[in-house]
Amino acid sequence: MKYKMNPEPPLPPHYMEVLIEEEELRIRVQDLAREVTENLGERDPIIVCVLKGAFVFVADLVRKLDFPFSVDFLRASSYGDSVVTSGEVKLDLDLQQSISNRHVLVVEDIVDTGLTVQYLKASLEARGPASISICSLLHKPANNVKLAPVDYCGFEIPNDFVVGYGLDWQGYYRNLPFIAQVHQT
DSSP, X not given: OEEOOSSOOSSOSEEEEEEEOHHHHHHHHHHHHHHHHHHHTTSOOEEEEEETTTHHHHHHHHXXXXXXXXXXXXXXXXXXXXXXXXXXOEEEEOOSSOOTTOEEXXXXXXXXXXXXXXXXXXXXXXXXXXXXXXXXXXXXXXXXTTOOOOSXXXXXXXXXXXXXXXXXXXXXXXXXXXXXXXXXX
16 A cells, blocks of 8 residues: 655655554554563563654553553664664663663664664663663564664564654654555655
């Protein structure tokens, strides 16, 4: 299914093709919540939302969890306004609470090259957590050059630029209730 927003935002000419429907997302998030509960449900974890892209995913995920946990946020970026990574990770916002001796679940929107996850994991490990797990809604295994591990994966997708469900293109399309591939025309 092709999807076109009207009026067109100030982006290059493009169209979008739905890759993952809203209902598929809902079901998979529920399944991921079950997996997380089985592994972390008795550990009082800190769930770390990687802003901005993971905010929709985290909101849906945590509403499905029925055990004690806290939530914190950090913001890391490697894309800027581009559709490809710059190769450099920048930490724009850090955690507000200590993760020392705590179990940490880092929740990402997408693991692409693995650079951001590798950077975040190394940065957080230096703070002495009991464990660190990575949960990503999307994973591009063909592009994961850093071979960053993903403990909980929503969907494996091709190496295409995607938007929706929190993921954006220059700030647009985070509101889409599905994941779509962007095709520039």
